[in-house]
Amino acid sequence: MRFAPDAFFDAALTALKDEGNYRRFADLERRCGAFPRAHHEGGQGDREVTVWCSNDYLGMGQHPAVLAAMRDALDTAGAGAGGTRNISGTTHAHVALEAELAELHGKAAALLFTSGYVANWSALGTLGARIPGLVILSDALNHASMIEGIRHSGAEKRIWAHNDLSDLERQLSALPDETPKLIAFESVYSMDGDIAPIAEICDLAERYGAMTYLDEVHAVGLYGARGGGVAEREGLMDRLTIIEGTLGKAFGVMGGYIAASAPLIDFVRSFASGFIFTTALPPAVAAGALASVCHLKTSTAEREAHAVRVATVRAGLDRLGIPHVDNPSHIVPVMVGDPLKCRYISDLLMAHHGIYIQPINYPTVPKGTERLRITPSPVHSETDVAALLDALGALWEQCQLARLPRAAQ
Numbered sequence: 001m002r003f004a005p006d007a008f009f010d011a012a013l014t015a016l017k018d019e020g021n022y023r024r025f026a027d028l029e030r031r032c033g034a035f036p037r038a039h040h041e042g043g044q045g046d047r048e049v050t051v052w053c054s055n056d057y058l059g060m061g062q063h064p065a066v067l068a069a070m071r072d073a074l075d076t077a078g079a080g081a082g083g084t085r086n087i088s089g090t091t092h093a094h095v096a097l098e099a100e101l102a103e104l105h106g107k108a109a110a111l112l113f114t115s116g117y118v119a120n121w122s123a124l125g126t127l128g129a130r131i132p133g134l135v136i137l138s139d140a141l142n143h144a145s146m147i148e149g150i151r152h153s154g155a156e157k158r159i160w161a162h163n164d165l166s167d168l169e170r171q172l173s174a175l176p177d178e179t180p181k182l183i184a185f186e187s188v189y190s191m192d193g194d195i196a197p198i199a200e201i202c203d204l205a206e207r208y209g210a211m212t213y214l215d216e217v218h219a220v221g222l223y224g225a226r227g228g229g230v231a232e233r234e235g236l237m238d239r240l241t242i243i244e245g246t247l248g249k250a251f252g253v254m255g256g257y258i259a260a261s262a263p264l265i266d267f268v269r270s271f272a273s274g275f276i277f278t279t280a281l282p283p284a285v286a287a288g289a290l291a292s293v294c295h296l297k298t299s300t301a302e303r304e305a306h307a308v309r310v311a312t313v314r315a316g317l318d319r320l321g322i323p324h325v326d327n328p329s330h331i332v333p334v335m336v337g338d339p340l341k342c343r344y345i346s347d348l349l350m351a352h353h354g355i356y357i358q359p360i361n362y363p364t365v366p367k368g369t370e371r372l373r374i375t376p377s378p379v380h381s382e383t384d385v386a387a388l389l390d391a392l393g394a395l396w397e398q399c400q401l402a403r404l405p406r407a408a409q
Contacts, residue, residue, distance in 0.1 A: 020342070020361060020370075021361045021362050021363075026042070026350070026358070027040065027041040027042065028041075028049070030062075032062045033062055035059055036052070036054065036379055036380055037050060037051075038050075038356070040356065047354065048354060049350060049354045049356045050355050050380075050388075052357045052374050052375065052376075052380070053356065053357045053358045053374065054375060055248070055250075056250075057250040057306065057330060057375060058221060058250050058252065058306055058378060058379075059252070059302070059378060059379035060292045060295075060296070062252075062379075063292065065291045065292075066253065066288045066291045066292045067288070069287045070284045070288035070291075072287065073093060073284040073286075073287035073288070074284040076283075077093070077283040077284070079282060080282050081094075081279060081280035081281060081282055083280065084276065084277060084278060084279055085112075090280065091283045093284075094112055094280060094283070097286045097287075097289055098111065098257070101245070101293065104220075104232075104259075104293060104297065105228055105232070105237050105243045105245075105259040106228075106232075107237075107243065107260055108260075108262040108265075109260065109261070109266070110257050110265065111257060111259075111269055111275065112256075112280075112281060113258075113274065113278070114255060114256070114278055115246070115255065116145065116217045116245070116246035116248065116249075116256035117145040117256065118256055118274050118278065119244050119246075120145035120146045120215060120256070122149065122268065122273070123149065123213070123242065123244065123268050123272065124149030124150050124153060124213065125148075125152040126153070126268050126271050126272040126274075127153070127155075127213075127268070128149070128153025129152075129153040129155065131182075133179055134181070135155065135156045135158060135179055135182070136155050136158070136181075136182045137157075137159075137160055137171055137172065137181065137182070137183045137184065137210070138150055138185075139159075139162055139184065139185040139186065139196070140162045141192075142184060142185065142186060143190070143217075146184055146186075146215060163196055163197060165201070165204065168183070169204050172207075172210060175208070177208075177209060180211075181205075181209065182212070182213055182241075183205055184213040185201060185212075185213070185215070186214070186215040186217075186218070187216045187219045188223075188330075188331070189218075190373075191331075191333065191360065191364065192325050192327060192333060193325060193328075193331030193332070194327045194328070194329070195230060196214075196230075198214065198230060198236050198240075199236055199239075202236060202239040202240065211242070212240045212241045212242070213242045213244065214240050214242065214243050214244065215244045216230065216244065216245045217246040217249060218329070219245075220245040220246065220249075220250060220251065221250025221292075221296050221303075222303060222330060223303075225300075226297040226298070227250070227293070229243070229245065231243060241261075241264070242259070242264065243258070244257070244258045244259075245258075247289040251292040251293060252292055253285055254281065254285050254289070255281050255286070301378075302378055305378035306376070309376040309378055309380055309385070310330045310376045312385055313332055313374065313376045314332060316385065316388075317332070317334065317392070319389075320393045320396070321403030322404070323335045324374075325371075330375065331374075331375060333360075333374075334371055334392070335369065336359075336371055336401065338370060339359075339361045339362065339367075339370045341370075341399055341401070342359040342361055342370040342371065342372065344399065345359070345372065346358065346359040346372065348395055348398075349391055349392075355391055357372045357373070358373070360372070360373045374388075
């Protein structure tokens with residue numbers, strides 16, 4: 001019997017649905033000036049919902065300065081960049097944004113990519129492929145883009161236990177001193193919200209002659225006096241070889257980048273296929289990102305309001321006894337522990353409460369750790385927080401999920 005591709009695909013998708021791990025998209029339209037409100041087009045018709053799982057952490061995607069910069073660039077330069085950066089695609093907005101990002105991280109240069117995923121894949125892939133004998137030591141919970149970049153490079157990879165300094169040192173010490181080494185890790189890990197011991201990793205890197213590659217995508221804009229990330233907050237940017245970030249989360253627009261020494265940036269620019277053969281970001285996108293980066297360098301209001309809102313949500317969950325991962329970051333993972341119930345709660349939040357939180361199931365997280373990943377923002381009101389807590393409390397009761405001892409009222 002001949003292979004029947006559609007039958008194979010249908011069987012695989014059916015198994016995914018039976019496990020509760022099938023991903024469904026919510027048809028949403030954000031409302032500029034009203035976010036986190038969005039209109040949801042679903043089976044019950046078009047209606048308003050409140051988004052509680054966006055990575056537009058500070059609401060910069062609707063900030064007046066960002067929108068004005070994008071409109072001006074659109075009127076001035078048109079829609080697209082017109083090509084790759086090498087072939088007519090470099091505009092002044094790209095050059096200015098790279099200079100601003102380099103300055104933000106205290107580096108000599110920066111390089112733009114079309115996303116944080118592409119930045120990781122291209123940079124790690126290029127370094128791993130082009131540095132003879134390079135060994136990349138990768139944290140066990142690194143993002144898929146880092147894993148794919150390392151795999152694509154063909155370099156030797158050694159995985160060290162998540163945030164485990166003893167395991168990292170054990171593996172570093174086993175390598176010959178003359179072997180080129182690169183430690184790849186993140187600052188804020190997006191699913192559990194924990195933060196890497198950056199200073200201690202830098203200590204080990206210096207002791208064993210290793211380069212460092214820090215992914216700050218869930219930290220830039222949010223931490224540090226000017227939004228440079230956890231490394232800026234802790235005064236460590238100068239000790240890191242490469243800092244990678246995104247423009248699509250706290251900065252509210254789109255794109256990714258790396259910041260490093262001028263020779264390293266020029267090296268990646270010259271050899272990375274993911275940069276060389278990709279059409280450049282539209283000038284309007286680069287201009288909007290530039291406005292966002294510049295604004296958050298000088299304004300602390302968004303970060304301060306954001307921290308207050310995160311603390312309020314956490315305190316409310318504690319009062320209700322709803323289990324959530326206790327971490328030092330802005331990410332609030334509410335633990336369900338069952339894929340079907342996680343999907344069910346998400347559906348009921350949308351259908352009955354007008355609250356959108358996407359369930360996070362396997363393979364994004366290990367089986368048995370399914371969760372609702374909540375991302376409070378300064379554009380959520382106190383009324384929004386109260387509605388979220390009321391809904392979660394009711395659904396926890398309805399689904400007969402375990403509660404923790406409730407915090408004092």
